[in-house]
Amino acid sequence: MTLTLISIGLTSHKDLSLRAIEAANQADTVYAETYTMKLDTTPQQLGETIGRSVHPLTRGPMEEDAENLLREAETGDVAILVGGDALTATTHISLVIDAAKRGIPVKVVHGSSIITAVAETGLSLYKFGRTVTVPLPEKGPVTTVIRTLRDNLEQGLHTLILLDLDEPERRYLTINQAITRLEKTGEFNMDTLLVAAARLGSENQVIRADTAENLKAQDFGDAPHAIVAPGRLHFMEEEALKALAGCPPELLTGRKVQGEVDRLIEKYSVGCRRVLRELKTNPPPKTINKAQVDELLDHINRYLDDAEYYRGENDPVALTSVAYAEGVLDALKLLGLVEFEW
Amino acid sequence: MTLTLISIGLTSHKDLSLRAIEAANQADTVYAETYTMKLDTTPQQLGETIGRSVHPLTRGPMEEDAENLLREAETGDVAILVGGDALTATTHISLVIDAAKRGIPVKVVHGSSIITAVAETGLSLYKFGRTVTVPLPEKGPVTTVIRTLRDNLEQGLHTLILLDLDEPERRYLTINQAITRLEKTGEFNMDTLLVAAARLGSENQVIRADTAENLKAQDFGDAPHAIVAPGRLHFMEEEALKALAGCPPELLTGRKVQGEVDRLIEKYSVGCRRVLRELKTNPPPKTINKAQVDELLDHINRYLDDAEYYRGENDPVALTSVAYAEGVLDALKLLGLVEFEW
Numbered sequence: 001m002t003l004t005l006i007s008i009g010l011t012s013h014k015d016l017s018l019r020a021i022e023a024a025n026q027a028d029t030v031y032a033e034t035y036t037m038k039l040d041t042t043p044q045q046l047g048e049t050i051g052r053s054v055h056p057l058t059r060g061p062m063e064e065d066a067e068n069l070l071r072e073a074e075t076g077d078v079a080i081l082v083g084g085d086a087l088t089a090t091t092h093i094s095l096v097i098d099a100a101k102r103g104i105p106v107k108v109v110h111g112s113s114i115i116t117a118v119a120e121t122g123l124s125l126y127k128f129g130r131t132v133t134v135p136l137p138e139k140g141p142v143t144t145v146i147r148t149l150r151d152n153l154e155q156g157l158h159t160l161i162l163l164d165l166d167e168p169e170r171r172y173l174t175i176n177q178a179i180t181r182l183e184k185t186g187e188f189n190m191d192t193l194l195v196a197a198a199r200l201g202s203e204n205q206v207i208r209a210d211t212a213e214n215l216k217a218q219d220f221g222d223a224p225h226a227i228v229a230p231g232r233l234h235f236m237e238e239e240a241l242k243a244l245a246g247c248p249p250e251l252l253t254g255r256k257v258q259g260e261v262d263r264l265i266e267k268y269s270v271g272c273r274r275v276l277r278e279l280k281t282n283p284p285p286k287t288i289n290k291a292q293v294d295e296l297l298d299h300i301n302r303y304l305d306d307a308e309y310y311r312g313e314n315d316p317v318a319l320t321s322v323a324y325a326e327g328v329l330d331a332l333k334l335l336g337l338v339e340f341e342w
Numbered sequence: 343m344t345l346t347l348i349s350i351g352l353t354s355h356k357d358l359s360l361r362a363i364e365a366a367n368q369a370d371t372v373y374a375e376t377y378t379m380k381l382d383t384t385p386q387q388l389g390e391t392i393g394r395s396v397h398p399l400t401r402g403p404m405e406e407d408a409e410n411l412l413r414e415a416e417t418g419d420v421a422i423l424v425g426g427d428a429l430t431a432t433t434h435i436s437l438v439i440d441a442a443k444r445g446i447p448v449k450v451v452h453g454s455s456i457i458t459a460v461a462e463t464g465l466s467l468y469k470f471g472r473t474v475t476v477p478l479p480e481k482g483p484v485t486t487v488i489r490t491l492r493d494n495l496e497q498g499l500h501t502l503i504l505l506d507l508d509e510p511e512r513r514y515l516t517i518n519q520a521i522t523r524l525e526k527t528g529e530f531n532m533d534t535l536l537v538a539a540a541r542l543g544s545e546n547q548v549i550r551a552d553t554a555e556n557l558k559a560q561d562f563g564d565a566p567h568a569i570v571a572p573g574r575l576h577f578m579e580e581e582a583l584k585a586l587a588g589c590p591p592e593l594l595t596g597r598k599v600q601g602e603v604d605r606l607i608e609k610y611s612v613g614c615r616r617v618l619r620e621l622k623t624n625p626p627p628k629t630i631n632k633a634q635v636d637e638l639l640d641h642i643n644r645y646l647d648d649a650e651y652y653r654g655e656n657d658p659v660a661l662t663s664v665a666y667a668e669g670v671l672d673a674l675k676l677l678g679l680v681e682f683e684w
Contacts, residue, residue, distance in 0.1 A: 007454065009359055009361075009452070009454075010452050013360070014359065014360045014361040014364070015359045015360070015361055015452070016359060016360055017351060017356065017357045017358060017359045017360075017453070017454065018355070018356045018357070018358055018359075018391070019351075019356040019357055022356070049360070085454060085455075085458040085459070085461070086461075087458070087461030087462060087467070088458060088461065088467055090466065090578070093461065093464060093466070093578070093582060094578065096464075096582075096585075096586065097464065097578070097581050097582050097585045097586065100585040100586055101585055106586075108459075108462055110351070110352050110357070110454035110455075110458065110459045110543050111359070111453075111454050112349065112351075112359065112427060112452035112453050112454060112455075113427075113452075113454075113455070113458045115457060115458050115467060116427040116429070116430060116452065116455045116457050116458060117427070117429075117450075117452045119427070119428075119429030119430065119435065120429060120450055122435060122438075122439065124432065124435070125429070125430055125457060125473065126472060126473040126474070127472055128470075128472070129471050129472065129497070129499065130468060130469055130470070130471065130497070130499060131467065131468040131470075132468070151497050152497075154497070154656065155471070155472070155493050155494075155496070155497065155656070156656075157471065157472060201452050236432070236435070236436065236439070239439050240435060240438075240439050243439045243442040243443055244438065244439065244442055244448075259656045261603070261656045261657070261658055261660075261661050262653065262654060262655075262656050264661055264664075264665075265649055265650075265653050265660050265661050265664050266653065268649075268661075268664040268665060268667075268668055269646060269649055269650055269653070269664045271668070271684060272642070272646055272664060272667050272668055272671060273646065275671055275682045275684065276639065276642065276643065276646075276671075278682055278683075279671075279680045279681060279682035280680065280681045280682070281632065281635055281636075281679065281680050282678060282679055282680065282681060285629045285630060285631045285632070286629070286630050286677075286678060286679055287627045287628070287629050287630075288627060288628050288629075288630060288677055288678075289627045290623065290627070292676070292677055292678070293623055294623075295676065296673060296676055296677070297618065299672075299676065300614065300618065301618065303669075304611060304614055304615065304618075307607055307610075307611055308607075308611055311604065311607050311608065311611070312604060313604075314496070314497070314498075314601045314603045314604050315603070316603055316658065316661060318603075318607055319603050319606055319607050319610075319658060319661060319662060319665070320661060320662075320664075320665035320668075321665075322606075322607050322610040322611045322614060322662075323606075323610060323661070323662035323663075323665035323666045323669070324665045324666065324668055324669035324672070325610075325614050325669060326610055326613070326614055326662075326666055326669060327645075327665070327666035327667060327668060327669020327670040327671075327672075327673070328669040328670070328672060328673045329614060329617055329618075329621075329669075330641075330666070330669075330670060331638060331669070331670040331673030331674060331677075332621075332673060334634070334637065334638055334641065335628075335630055335634055335638070335673075335677070335679075336624060336628060336630075336634070337623065337624055337628055337677075338621045338622065338623050338624065339621060339622045339624060340617045340620055340621035340622070341620075342613060342617065
């Protein structure tokens, strides 16, 4: 009894490793799950390559087959061929956990994946942040994509943007459609530098860096497509984008990737400095009455309410609200209007 | 004339794909670069697997061989076998850029990599942040590791921590040594949940989740070793860590991963609320003299200086300084002590 997940790799049966073929030949039964990604192969071709028959999992989402597969793996050796590297898909991790819980020994044979093949864009794999998927229109909005881009840029990190698909229906989101979806939110700057990557790892892959606006107008051919949004670029990455992805050099000149925290610091700092230069001190001494103090205390409360409303979202703006409130409190204290201890 | 980088994959010649073997057989000359990572194979074994002779690049760092390889690729078809997925190493990207600049067509055949194999820990690949390497002691400090961990946790992201090696000298940093290096900084909490991963992708891989303190005491055997520092965990990831990595359940109970921004918001917010409850208003009306106003303006200047000193480092503490300064300024304005416009 064993469950073996065997990675097919990036594009077709040609990406199977010798270890993968050996593992498939040791199993009692071999299945192929070809619904998670678009592959340039079929269960028949996989079978011919391995040298034995491969049964397609025809029910679509593997979840529906999971119970049957696990039951079979309790008495025999079951192998499942899956596209890319096997555990990239959540559905496969879920199957592995269920098997482990039932005491079924699990083995994984690894293969090539878009997650690392994306280094062909010239961007360093070590500098990627969270990966995100643009869903098909009927499956939901792109708010998570916008937010992930923002969060990764906050740290200067690159974002791999995968594009959703409905394999049984042969529907694949294209680079053009994905960019259009982002544009329609009104929260995505079409001057953003993106890298379009079509059919990575195949003989006819295309990689092109340009603005979102320019890429939207191009036809990248057959699926699968993916997009990368570069973060802060090292000099060598800039060289690579030009040499490997045809990036127009002017898009890299003076390009600035700034996190929200740094943007706010710069904005407030410039504002405060200007105010300090321009402010006029009213003729002292000046008498303050109770109403003025109470009004400031109300003011503080409103800022704290704001900050607390956004707490847990790691929102730099909420942080400025609460630090601002602290500044007002300290001013009251230092002027001798109120007394407290931090 | 072509330069083809062929990925060997995660551990040995058995991880070569059919595409890799085919590409190697199409080349005029095949080299093997086995200095970037620890592989369980030799150029001889690679040659036997492919069915032709494979020349080891013996000069160590590939950089030194680069010029010769490029010159050879200008007139013939050169293939280089490299461990893992080919473009994971910066040195290989650099070779590819140089080839592209000289007009030499470049091809990359992808293979399995620790970057995706690490999903065997049960952690979602989509939620990893920047990858970092713990250097061998003589190669530098671990400050970048500490900082990367902090930045990734800020976003709730997992961190893949690779361990440095000196392949010609057969020296490989172990999990124990790496944790000890982190401990010695005094900036790393030894109660941190980590996942130790030894020999991922091989027949005798070991994956174990525990505190840094407990993992430090264990022997994980032969290299290569790697470590993952989990960020915020989804319920399914917690299940996976228990089922696949033997994570003690009590380490997951009440575990809280909070970014610095949220931590500061909570801290200041709690502080301000307490102060608002406890503060006493001094008997108004109260007369303010010029010295008091000047002192507050100095106070503001010091906070702005602080903020600007740390600008560009995306430091939330610097953001609080500048927002605090704004609060003090507004207090002065709202009390009628100074006049300015934002």
